[in-house]
Amino acid sequence: MAGKGRGVAAFTFNIEALGIGRGSMPEARVGPTPLFPNTDFKPVPLKAGEDEDYMLALKQEMRGTMQRLPHNIKPQTNKAEVEKYTERYLKQTQMDDEEWAPDWNLFPKELMPQKKKPRAKPGIKKKTVKISRKDTENILSKLEELAKKDEGNPEKSDDETEKKTGNKDEEEEIEAEEYEEEDIEEDNDYIESYFDNGEDFAPDSDENMDGEATY
Amino acid sequence: MTAQEVRLCGLLLQEHFGEVVAKVGTHLLKSGAQNLRTIIHETGISLDLVKKSLCVLVQHGTCVFSSGRKAPGSPTEYRTSCDRILRILRYPRYIYTAKTLYGDTGELIIEELLQRGDMTMSSTVKTVADRLTQNMEEGRSMDYSEVSSAFSKLVETHFLQRCPPMAGAGTKDSGTPATPATPAIPESFPDCYRVPHVTLIGRGKRRLSNEDGEDQRNAKKTKMDSETHGDEGIYWQVNFERFHLHFRDQAIISAVANKLDQTSSEIVRTMLRMSEVTTSPTATCTKPLSANEIFRSLPSSYNIPRPILDQYLTLLVDDPMEFVGKAGESGGGMYVVNLHKALANLARATLESVVQERFGSRSARIFRLLLRKRHLEQKQVEDFAMIPAKEAKDMLYTLLSQNLVQLQEIPKTPDYAPSRTFYLYTVNQLPTARMLLQNCYKTVANLIERRLFESKESKRLLEKSQRIEAILASLQASGAEPEQLTEVEEMITAPEKQQLEALRLHINKLDSAENQVDETIFLLESYVNSTATS
16 A cells, blocks of 8 residues: 555556557646636627517616616715715706605514604713613612611611602702702713813923923 | 526626625625634625625615524624525526516516515516617507506516515514514515415505606606605515526426427426416326316317327327326326426436536446446447447547546445456446536636636727727717717727727627526436425
8 A cells, every 4th residue: 555655647547548659648737727728619609680689779768767766775984075066966866766665564664764763863862871870860769768668777667768759859859850960960071170281290290391301 | 506606696696786796795605604703704805895785785684684583682784695695697587587588577577676686566667668668659559557557467477586584674664773683584485475466465556557758758857755654664575586486387388398299298288287276386297187277278279189289199198208197097097297307318418418518428338338237338338339448448438537427336245355346437427417516606607707807808999999989989979970980989090999899799699608607507406406305
């Protein structure tokens, strides 16, 4: 076995049996085949005739119309920085096209565009935020209540706690206002006390700089 | 689906529906059924655009959706298939066929439906009538009723069909919000398939009569307004299968005409027309027809006397292509058209001619020899083909390396020793046809890319010529001087004109090639499909 694997053309059989005689082995190939190899046979010309011409015209017309239909969706971010003169006309022709109003009975509901949302967005957002804030307040108050219940006298009757909650509601409102103020501050993203104008550090660095400069 | 098919689908979608749809479509093709959220996540396209693209795909029937398979409440899933997208390539042929069968009206109806995916009968009729009126001379107009009768004819002959109704469509009046994510169940599709053919609801309800051409131009804007025609919610689409049956019949008829003569092709045409209704689309051969029946149905204009018909029929039966077969002796002989056999033979002829055009007639001789004799040893190939051993070997090996010819080893002893093994060459028609089909898809994709490249190269020039044409048109409309017009025309220099002309020539050639490759694709596809059903 050892000798067999190394031989260059050492087939384990007589290659003449395959019909490959001496000198009829194909030439060794060097390198990959060319990308556009020469073809021995040239392609036959295309059919030409009235039918073909008409189909060609149909094809090109179809392509043209399909690109103008609203079904052809353009990516949103292809606005050139400089508006071209032609673009004005192109836009106009597209405006002429009727809007595509599909029958939504035939489509899944989730594909319905929600156009009204963007306009109403600010309002909705505020609402949701407020609701969530109220929720958190409620939770906070409840937690507080529970905490008070725990630390205080658990023997107290339910009535009293109810009264207390009545008071607390008022407190909460006040708290809520405070809360909002805090929020506004935080919206600013700066906390006043944290403002650093760099004065604290400047003297030292200045000295250092001067020191270095003197050399 | 293969990589070639997906690539071609992507290109086709891009050309017709834009980049975004192409991206969504190919993504769906590659990854199978997916829900909206996954698509958005994996493609990285914004929600709005994905929604729109899916709408476009659904509208054109290239995408089906169904509520999730995993659980009844899981989100809607979307699925596309290559088959339907590849039909885009054949659109010109459908339209042209409609024109030859039903004139300009039929052509426009099919064209509109293909452009929009699906439409109601009333809106189709209106748009088509408007378009026809615009092409007519002043003062004349197209009658709606004429268009709608053409429409009903197309439906009668099954070229148009109703879109399968949504599963929730029945309940839509009672309460739309109650049925969230109502999916069209694809399983119910075969049932709805037949419904539209018998019902011609649209016809009776077409009560609006003709309008003047002048009004219609104005009416174009208002036509979207709410006029009810009673067929809202009933959408129609093109029945591609029916068109394919027609193409198949035409292919058989023209093959007979080429092989034998015009008269025999007319006989086959008559036979096919007689069995059009009675034969199911997937049948291997038509229902048997007696020679008497055929004789009676032959149009009198052909002038074929009975004895001549009998002779022609025997000739057709004896022909090696086996387009027509004999099913019995009763009634003066029962005859059938062997549809699937004809397709197989046409596909075989296509394979042979491909080999001939690519490797020469002598290679084609070897190929045909192997097709006929099934299995041959190398020595036998050389002998039978009567080609010198050295050349025959070369050709055989080239065919083998191109996968057009297969090699079968049959060892005499279990050790597969080459000296004690038969090496038989053979041609498998079906796998070879499949391979060729893939090559065709690749060819079309390459053609499209080449065309895109060509037009991209001279984008500036094209834009310029478009601009100048626009200016010319506006000048002409405003009634400018002829000198002014020529001045504008001269803005395109002579070399530029030459370049444009060359570009137009190239693009026409590439487009035409696409159309013609599709004919081969159609033949091979039908052959492959016919073997799947039989």
